[in-house]
Amino acid sequence: MQTAVACHYPASVQGNVTQNVSFLSGANVSNYPLGAANATRTDPFRVLEEVKRLTLERLGGLPGALYGPIEDALALSATHFERNAFQYEDQAALWSLRHQQAAQVMRYRQQLAKGFDEFRTMRAASRRGFLSMGLLDEAQLDMHIAGERMAEVLSQRYQKPLEALEARLHVLAQTLGLQAMVNPVGPGRLATAFVDAFDGVRVPGQLRSHLFQFYEDHLARTLDELYGQADALLAQAGYGVTREGSKDVAPHVAPGSSGGAALQQEPGQDVTLDELRSLLHAWREGTVRPENVPASHAPQRALQGRRDLRVEEVVSVASLLHGEPTDTFARALAGTGELGRSIRERLGEGARRLGLSPDHTTIGRDSEDAIDLVAMVFESLFATQDLHERCRRLYARLVLPYVKVALGDRALFDRAEHPARKLLDAITEACAGNNAETPFERELFERAALSAQRVAVEYHENMAVFEQAFAELDALLLQQRQRVFLQEERAAQAVHGRERLQHAREQADAVVGRRLSAQxxxxxxxxxxxxxxxxxxxxxxxxxxxxxxxxxxxxxxxxxxxxxxxxxxxxxxxxxxxxxxxxxxxxxxxxxxxxxxxxxxxxxxxxxxxxxxxxxxxxxVHALPPRIEAGDDGEDRKLWLAGGTDTVATLAPAMVQSLRALAVGDWLRLKNADGVLVNAKVGWISPLTSRRLLVNDRGGRVLVAAVEELAALAEQGRLHVAPPPRAFSRALAEVGERLRRAGS
Structure with a gap:
């Protein structure tokens, strides 16, 4: 099957620059504060060329270096499972790729270098180019989707070093007179380079998975050092910020901003487990206003002769309850806010069966934390995601398994790539907005339900159950992501078509108006x-x-x-x-x-x-007659602003500049006209009007607006920059905000 889409992704230098990096060979992070600057700055083109040299030196040998580990992985897979046609197809495809690795490495290096050329000329490639519309088969489309997914993972993993590096690159871009910039070594650029290295090559599904897995692993071992060296190089060359008092300070700079009122991160995104537990303890122990603490989270006061249950004992109790009905959890997820209480009651019943009388035992503080955080995350999912009522039973099956994970592994709340988090993200992706109106939607929901059931029955402290359930569900979700991708393309093409028509009408009207009034x-x-x-x-x-x-x-x-x-x-x-x-x-x-x-x-x-x-x-002489056109989309050109358009002219330039620097694929959180917060991604930027098309998680159009209109929304607090919409991470951030509000 082929689908018509357009897919595009988001000599050594001598002198003092080379001398400045001679000591960096083992550095993982910069020893320079962001604002450390020399009295004079090194030529920005020379500095950029040196960062390019470092990048090619560290990464330029890919993708050829991946084939050995991939071959070992395929061989290992063949020893554990009966060989099938797909494994033979993967082996044959790998053999073919290995014979083309020189060309792939060359294309990859060219794409890495192209990122630096685009930085210098501010010609960042759009993911969509309608003039280059062509046929792209499903295997190639899968490569692009896998690349986008990997870029999201790396962006989250390296958020802090990327922020520091991009702040310096922004200063360098300003020195070159550029109003915006795209990080030439950012995850999006690295994903694009890798995908384009296989342009026109069909890669089977299992082999494709190995390619991206080993590429991501290689980057994970390399990017800390690369980003640290690039950051140190820019600092030594003088590309920091101005001093404040006696210290160099790093400004909070949104992409493309120059200070002032710039676009801000959505509140509550930077939340840590230690901070959550501190807020949770204050909330549960009553140091905040008592009316903010529901009875379900009231602390179990220590009584004479009672001991805290060990974590292992609580896990054993939860395991005893695995196969039992979860109706009480489903009812609690209906919006009552009683899930924490329901979990405690069920655990109390299980403890009695094991001879652990509540007269002599109580749930310890660490176990309380795990129970409360899981309960609040699940409640937050139903508060922030478009989950239908039929989803409550599905999620209710997952409550106790996730309590068990939280009891034994704090990484559930610390690590975005934790297998249990990935599975919950995948289940939510399958269920959110799923009305089961089409056969595919019904199949997707049923597969998600089977994944939940599998975890509920088979999880016994072995995380492989989550990994296998995720792999099976993710394979079907790939089809949904293809549909979303194509929906985005259709939405972009529809807007682009209307804009081209409107632009052509305006040009024609100008010509006709001059002709009618000339004589x-x-x-x-x-x-x-x-x-x-x-x-x-x-x-x-x-x-x-x-x-x-x-x-x-x-x-x-x-x-x-x-x-x-x-x-x-x-x-x-x-x-x-x-x-x-x-x-x-x-x-x-x-x-x-x-x-x-x-x-x-x-x-x-x-x-x-x-x-x-x-x-x-x-x-x-004649005036231009009014135009009467069928299907004129006047609604599309209306401003969507709560306060009208009077304030647009008074917007802070930094805010407008911040929004203008957003690239295709960047995520935002937007409060719509009904006051509901929705996820919105920059799906397309008009080459005619520079308007931004914002689309939702399903690829549907949310808003088409000029940068100035978006800036007005941001100044009203209705628009924030946000990370990619991973359900667990967003729910955890919402829990943090909920606890902060309770303590204010």
Missing amino acids: PLCEAIAGFLGTSWRHHLVQVLLRDGVDSARFAEALALGDALAEADMLAARAEGRALATRLLTLERTIVDCLASSGLDDSAAQHGLVSLVRGLAWPDAPRS
């Missing part, structure tokens, strides 16, 4: 120019463009008709007849572009000739 014209000529010729100009502009020969011919037709009208006014019948004969075919073609058949076009020509037959007909 007195009879009604017949003025009417033809204001209707049929006007429509013809629009069609030619859309199909051939303003620089085409056809457009020049169309313009010449208007001028020729105006000259014909002058001949008619002077009663020069012979010259008029000759002129009309030479224009006959062109006039008929013009009329035909309005949808008239040959007969109707000939009739229109006769009417035009008849109007020129009277020299004494009244003539005057």
Whole structure:
């Protein structure tokens, strides 16, 4: 199957620069504060070239270096499982790729270098280029989707070093006079380079998974050092920020901003487990206002003779309850806020069965933390995600397994790539907004339910259950991501088509308006120019463009008709007849572009000739008549601003600049007209108007707006920068905000 889409992704230098990096060979992080700057800065082009050299030195040997580990992984897989047709296909494809590795490495290096060229010239490649629309088979589309997913993972993993490095690169970009920049060694650029290295190559699914897994692993071992060296190099070359007092300080700079009111991160995103537990303890122990603490989270006061249950004992109790009905959890997820209490009650019942009487035991503080955090994360998922009622039973099955994970592994709340987090993210991706209206949606929901059931039955402190359930569900989710990708493409093309039409109309109106007002014209000529010729100009502009020969011919037709009208006014019948004969075919073609058949076009020509037959007909200059077009999308051009457009002119330049620097694929959180927070991604940037198309998780259009309109929303607190919408991470951030609000 092939799908029509457009897919594009988001000599050593001598002198003091080279000397400055001679000591960096073993550095993992910069020893320089962000603001450390020399009195003078090194030539920015030389510094950028040195960062490029470092990048090519560290990464330039890929992807050829991956094939050995991949071959070992395929061989190991073959020893544990019966060989099948897919394994033979992977082996054959790997053999073919290894014979092309020189070309792949060359393309990869070229793409890495291209990132630095785009930085210098501010020609960041758009992911979508409608002029290069072509056929892309599903295997290639899968490569692009896998690349985007890997870029999201790396962006989260290296968030802090990326922020520091990009702040320095922003200063360097300003030195070059650039208003915006895209990090040439950012995860998006590295993913794009890798995908483009396999352009035109079909990679089977299992082999593709290994390729990205080992590429990501290689980057994980390399990027700490690369980012540290690049950061130190930029610092030593003087690309920091101004000093504040006696210290160099790093500003909170959004991409592309120059200080002032810049676009801010969504509140609550930078939350740590230690901070959550501290807030949770204060909340649960009553040091905040008592009315903010529900009874379900009231602390179990230590009584005489009671001991804290060990974590192992609580896990054993939870394991005892694995196969039992979870109706109480499902009811608690209906919005009552009682999930924590329900979990405690069930654990209390299980403890009695094991002979652990509540008269002599109590749940310890660490176990309380695990129970409360899991309960609040699950409650937050239902508060922030578009989950239907039928999802409650599915999630209820997962409550106790996730309590067990939280009891024994704090990494559940610390590490975004934890297998249990990845599975919950995948289940939420499958269920959120899923109305089960199509066979595919029903299959997706059923697969998610089976994954939940599998974990509920099979999890006994072995994380492989989560990994296997995730792998099976993620394989089906890949099809959904393809659908989302294509939905984004359709939304972008629809907006682009309307913008092209509007732009062509405006160009045509300007031409026709000048022609009608240039000289007195009879009604017949003025009417033809204001209707049929006007429509013809629009069609030619859309199909051939303003620089085409056809457009020049169309313009010449208007001028020729105006000259014909002058001949008619002077009663020069012979010259008029000759002129009309030479224009006959062109006039008929013009009329035909309005949808008239040959007969109707000939009739229109006769009417035009008849109007020129009277020299004494009244003539005057004409105004451009109002346009009447079917399907005009006036709604699309309306500003979506709560306060109207009066405040747009007073926006802070830094805010506008921050938003202008957002690239395709960047995520935001947007409060819509109904006051509901929604995830929104920059899906496309118009090459005509620079408007941004924002799409949701499912690829549907959320908003089409100018940067100034988005800045107005940001200043109202309705728009924030946000990380990629991973369900568990967002729920955890919401828990942190909820606890902070309770303590304020």
